[in-house]
Amino acid sequence: MLYRPFEKRLNTELAKHELHRAQWTIIYYLENINPATLVELSNYQGVEKPTITRTVSQLEERGIVEKVPGKDKREKRMQLTEAGKQFYQEVRKTVDAYEEEILMGISEEELKTAIRMMDDIRKSIIQSGDGEVGTNKN
Amino acid sequence: MLYRPFEKRLNTELAKHELHRAQWTIIYYLENINPATLVELSNYQGVEKPTITRTVSQLEERGIVEKVPGKDKREKRMQLTEAGKQFYQEVRKTVDAYEEEILMGISEEELKTAIRMMDDIRKSIIQSGDGEVGTNKN
DNA sequence: GTAAAATAGTTACCTTCGATAACTATTATC
DNA sequence: GATAATAGTTATCGAAGGTAACTATTTTAC
Numbered sequence: 001m002l003y004r005p006f007e008k009r010l011n012t013e014l015a016k017h018e019l020h021r022a023q024w025t026i027i028y029y030l031e032n033i034n035p036a037t038l039v040e041l042s043n044y045q046g047v048e049k050p051t052i053t054r055t056v057s058q059l060e061e062r063g064i065v066e067k068v069p070g071k072d073k074r075e076k077r078m079q080l081t082e083a084g085k086q087f088y089q090e091v092r093k094t095v096d097a098y099e100e101e102i103l104m105g106i107s108e109e110e111l112k113t114a115i116r117m118m119d120d121i122r123k124s125i126i127q128s129g130d131g132e133v134g135t136n137k138n
Numbered sequence: 139m140l141y142r143p144f145e146k147r148l149n150t151e152l153a154k155h156e157l158h159r160a161q162w163t164i165i166y167y168l169e170n171i172n173p174a175t176l177v178e179l180s181n182y183q184g185v186e187k188p189t190i191t192r193t194v195s196q197l198e199e200r201g202i203v204e205k206v207p208g209k210d211k212r213e214k215r216m217q218l219t220e221a222g223k224q225f226y227q228e229v230r231k232t233v234d235a236y237e238e239e240i241l242m243g244i245s246e247e248e249l250k251t252a253i254r255m256m257d258d259i260r261k262s263i264i265q266s267g268d269g270e271v272g273t274n275k276n
Numbered sequence: 277g278t279a280a281a282a283t284a285g286t287t288a289c290c291t292t293c294g295a296t297a298a299c300t301a302t303t304a305t306c
Numbered sequence: 307g308a309t310a311a312t313a314g315t316t317a318t319c320g321a322a323g324g325t326a327a328c329t330a331t332t333t334t335a336c
Binding site for chain 1: 141142143144146147183184185239240241242243244248249251252254255256258259260262263
């Protein structure tokens with residue numbers, strides 16, 4: 001299991017902002033990809049809906065994320081508040097420094113190859129159906 | 139966080155043998171690398187000693203792992219029992235199938251590059267000291 | 277056009293797996 | 307020989323995942 005040191009170290013960096021990995025992943029998504037519904041976040045992260053509900057709630061309590069009505073009366077779209085966007089920028093600095101440090105000596109080429117590969121694998125897992133998520137069939 | 143689908147899917151595969159990722163990682167190490175002390179396992183995995191103690195205990199109860207005296211009266215070396223080695227082979231089949239499936243369409247070259255890169259990063263994290271583990275200084 | 281099925285989200289509760297603190301027993305060091 | 311360090315354990319906590327069962331709304335099928 002190669003990824004453990006990454007996560008461990010990332011968490012100690014995020015702790016400076018009283019954040020954990022799961023929270024940061026959501027903030028990151030909302031800023032860089034899209035304001036999103038809970039189901040979108042759930043699919044993106046490959047975790048079940050209740051897990052997202054919990055993490056988002058924590059971020060809401062801190063005034064980082066807010067829910068706005070979606071196109072349905074069911075849907076709620078999560079987005080960063082103004083304070084949340086500012087917070088993102090602060091944390092971003094820490095994370096940038098971290099990434100720069102651990103990627104020192106890694107070539108652009110290598111990195112691209114690795115990321116592309118992992119993304120391919122991920123897609124194939126999700127496609128195969130066994131990595132499916134968010135489909136509460138009951 | 140790219141690795142989640144991997145772990146999730148791996149866990150569903152391992153569940154066929156009533157195993158979880160953390161347990162499998164230890165079994166894997168003991169078979170492929172070495173019989174090892176708790177501290178070795180702790181360093182290898184990048185987790186603290188009590189975490190290893192617990193996981194090893196579970197494997198001991200199932201008769202998969204046994205402790206033999208080390209070169210000290212303090213040290214205990216963990217190793218697979220005969221039953222454990224056989225068990226390894228069974229699980230191995232499942233894991234092989236899983237790996238083959240998810241790595242379909244990934245070139246040998248790509249894979250090597252990615253693994254080498256991650257290992258480089260890991261080393262640089264551990265070296266920097268912030269990924270340190272197993273040094274209970276109290 | 278309504279009954280049944282599907283979808284978005286929540287709540288309650290459980291499990292895995294990590295961490296810390298504080299301890300015992302043994303060995304090394306000064 | 308007293309103090310440090312090392313190997314391992316126990317107890318307890320927290321983060322982050324999962325399932326089951328639910329409400330409210332929307333879609334689909336008949």
